[in-house]
Amino acid sequence: MMLFEELSSIADSIGQLLVKDDYPDKIEPIQLKQAVLSYPLRGGKRIRPAILMWCCGLLDGDPVHAKYAAAAAEVYHNWTLVHDDIIDEDEMRRGKPSTHIELSKFALDSFKTSKLKSKKFGVDFGILAGDLQHAWAINLLMKSTDIGVPCEVVNHLCRDLCQTLSRELISGEALDVEFSYKSIENVKSEEVERMMYLKTSALLNFCSCSGAKIALKTVDNSDKRIKKLSDFTSAMGIAFQLRDDWLGIFGNPESFGKPIGSDICSSKPTILILDTLSRLDEKNKLLLLNYIGADSLTQKEIDIIRNLIRKSGAEENILNKTDQLKFLALNSISGFPDNHYKKLLLELNDYLINRDN
C-alpha cells in the first residue's frame, strides 16, 4: 500500500536527519545525551513529519524544503511525551521503558543508590532531557533558512510554534492533569473535546499550516488554503483521539498494545465513557461507576462494560462521530487540485480512524 511505503520513507529520512544533526553531540553527561536521543531514534509512525511534508507537496512546494520543520515537529512531539510520561507516571513508550524509567535504571546501576533516590534521579534528568529536546526542536526549525526557506517565513513559524502551539498544547496537558483531580461526573464532554483539540489537533495544525507556509513562502494566516488545512488537521486530530477512546474499550489487546479498559481503571474521563454515563439509567450508571478506578478488570468485567456501552448507544454514537470527522477532514481538502500528496493525506485520514493500534 502506497501510504505505508511513503510513511516508511519519511521515517527513514527524518531518522537520518536526526542521527546526523550535531545538536546532541555536546550534551553532558553522556546519560543525558542518550536520554535526549532515546525517543527521537525509537521510530514510531512519524505521522507529524509526514503531514508537514505532504501539505508542502500538496501546494506544489518541494517537501525537501520542509525537512527541518518536519524533524522539528517530531522532536517537539517527543519532548511533550517525555514530560507527559513523567506526569502520568507511564513506564512504557513504544514497547520500551519510558525516559525517566531508563534514567532511574541507570542511576540504580551506576550510583548504587536507593530505589527512591534512583526514581528521583530519573524524574530530574527526564525533566532536563525534555527541556533539551524542546530547545533542539526549535533549533531544527530555525535551520530551515539553511536550505532556502526565507528568513521571514522561518521566524514566523517559530512564533507559531512558541505562541499558538506551545500555549495550546501545554494548556491541553494541564487540563488533562486537572481532570484527574475531579470526580468523573463533574467533567463535561465539551471540556474533554476542547482538551483533545489542544493536546492533539494543535500540533497537527502546526504541521499542516507550516508545510503550506513553506510551500507558499507566506506568513499570511488569513490565506484560505491555510485555513482549509487547519480545518483538515483539526478534525483529524479529534477523530484520532476518538479512535483511541474506542480502541481502549473495544480494541484487540494484542494489536492495541495497552490493556483494554485501562482508561476505566485510571478514571480517565473519555468522551465515550462520559457519553455512556449520560445515556444510562440510574441503576446501570451506578454499575459502570463502580468499575471506574478499579485496580484491574477481569475479561468478564470487560464484557459487562462493553455491553453497557454498546447497549446505551454510545458506541454507535462515537463511531458515527468519528466518521463525520473523517468526512469533515476529507471535505476540507477536497477542493485542492489532485496530486500525489493529496492522495497520501486522504489515505492517512482513512487509516487514522480505522487503525487497530
Add this chain to the structure above:
Amino acid sequence: MMLFEELSSIADSIGQLLVKDDYPDKIEPIQLKQAVLSYPLRGGKRIRPAILMWCCGLLDGDPVHAKYAAAAAEVYHNWTLVHDDIIDEDEMRRGKPSTHIELSKFALDSFKTSKLKSKKFGVDFGILAGDLQHAWAINLLMKSTDIGVPCEVVNHLCRDLCQTLSRELISGEALDVEFSYKSIENVKSEEVERMMYLKTSALLNFCSCSGAKIALKTVDNSDKRIKKLSDFTSAMGIAFQLRDDWLGIFGNPESFGKPIGSDICSSKPTILILDTLSRLDEKNKLLLLNYIGADSLTQKEIDIIRNLIRKSGAEENILNKTDQLKFLALNSISGFPDNHYKKLLLELNDYLINRDN
C-alpha cells in the same frame, strides 16, 4: 549610586513589558497562567536584562532595540529556576514559596486532596509552567523583529539561545544534579568550575553577545568585540558563583537570606569546600567531612567550620581568585571607548563580587 538607579529603571521597564505582553493571556487553566507569571513578576535584580541592554549601548546601539531580547533572557532565566526548584526541592524563591509549592497549596485548597497528591500536582503543573516560560522566552526574543532588529540577526540569536545556551545551561544543571549522587571526595574542582561556567556564565554570555549583535547588526561570532564581551561575562559569572560560595559560609545570615552552612548540610561540593579539603591534614579533613550532610549546624559548629576554612588558606585563596576574575572581566572591556554603559558594566562587575546577598 548610579548603578542601582539604572538597575531599578531596567527592572521597571522589563516588568512593564512583561505585564503588557499578551502571551500569558490565553493560558489555561487560570492557576497555570498564574504560575507562569509568578517568578517573572516577582522582581529580582534583573541583572541579565541589564547586561544585555548595556552591552548594546556599549557598542553604540540603542538599548531600546534590545528590550525584547532582554525580557527573553529574564523569562528564560525564570523557567530554569522553576525546573531547578523542583529538582532541588527548594521551597522558597525570592522570599516567597517556589512555583511548585504555590501550586501544591492551590491543589490542597481546591481539590481537597491528600498532601501527597497535592505535592504531585504542584510538581506536574510546575514542570508545565516552566515549559510555557521556555516557549514564552523564545517568543519574546522573536518579537525583536517588530522593533527593527533585522530578521537574520533575530534568527541567529534564536539559534544561539537554543543551541549554545540551552545545551550548556541544561548540561550544567545535569552535572550539578549528578554531583549530589557522588561522594564529595570524588568530585574534582575543575568539574565544579566547568559546571559553574555552564550553569551561570552561559546565560550571561548570551546576554552580552546578544546585546552586541543587536547593536552591530551582525551574526559574526568571530568579531573581536563579541569575543571580548564573552570573556567579560564568562569571568563575571564564575566570580558571581565564587562570591556565593563565600557568602554561604562567611556571609551574614540576615542579608544573605539563606541559612549559613546550607551548602555543607546539603553536601554540595563547592570550590571553597573542595579546596579546603585538599589543604587540610588528615585529622582536620575528617573533622570537616564529619559536618558534611549534617541535618543542621549550631553557631559553634559554624565557627569551627569557618576556622578550618580560614586556617587552611582556602578563604584567602577564594577571595584572591574572585579578585583576579574581577580584573579579568574589567580588562576584557577596558579597550572599549568610554561611555555611560561601560561605566555601568564596570560598576556591576564590582558590585557582583562585593555584594552581601
